[in-house]
Amino acid sequence: MPELPEVETVRQGLAKWVAGRTIATVEVRHPRAIRRHLPGDAHFIAMLTGRTILDASRRGKYLWLPLDRGGLLMHLGMSGSLSFGNAFDAPGPHDHFDLVTARGTLRLTDPRRFGAVVWSPAIDAGAAAKLLAGLGVEPFDPAFTGDHLYQALRRRRVAVKTALLGGDIVVGAGNIYACEALFEAGIDPRTRSDRLSRARCEALAEAVRLTLARALESGGSTLRDFRDAHGMAGAFQLQARVYGRVGKPCLRCGAMVRRIVQGQRATFFCPGCQKR
């Protein structure tokens, strides 16, 4: 579910809420949801109890909550959401994890359980370092330039859509925004990475930034169940120009939007506007 704009929207809501709160108790109702990525952290609850949350930051689609000792790395997977409140209802079947503080509870809900919550001694050590190790540059970092993209893509032969989704070149564009950014840049998603000119890489880098920034302004996309930390839905899906619009006319040229499958993921594109 959540791509960078959704995770950043959650982070912004979270940062104001969590800073300075001390974890009184931890409820783990589904251990698989917590340690899916890195089994063996037997002291998970002990490392959290009594700790104070300092902030909420983000790396790619991961959230990092630094604590006064160590920190918590979280990923929302395809269907995860975080919410907080002072009087939570009894947990539902997908409410796997609560951080209870004196002034409210942070709750992870994740029906598909593709998410992860991992304690780590630091963001650049232990479990967190291992999970973040292969991530590409942040799209809003000045280091993410057309030239960066060009240098990375010229060494790959996969389709450019697949390369964007990989997250090892640039992070944050998932299936929706990879499709939308390629439309914005006028690039056919099937184009081989190493066949993209420098100029088109410049256009693509700009399109990735623009697409993610627009989505962030809209509070992300809610296709089904995305909610920010206040339970609010996003609105970017209303602006999507190709994603989910198979068989509908392109809003720019009128050609029929197509759906293909690349790397077991759906890709939407306009054959009129997007060229190899």
Place this chain on the structure above:
DNA sequence: ATGGGTACCTGTCTGC
């Protein structure tokens, strides 16, 4: 190293 495929889950929608 790269690329391709599978695995991990549940809920929802579509077509028969």
Place this chain on the structure above:
DNA sequence: TGCAGACAGGTACCCA
């Protein structure tokens, strides 16, 4: 109405 099958925002891991 029931049921099988397809599909959904992600990524870690295995193998060639």
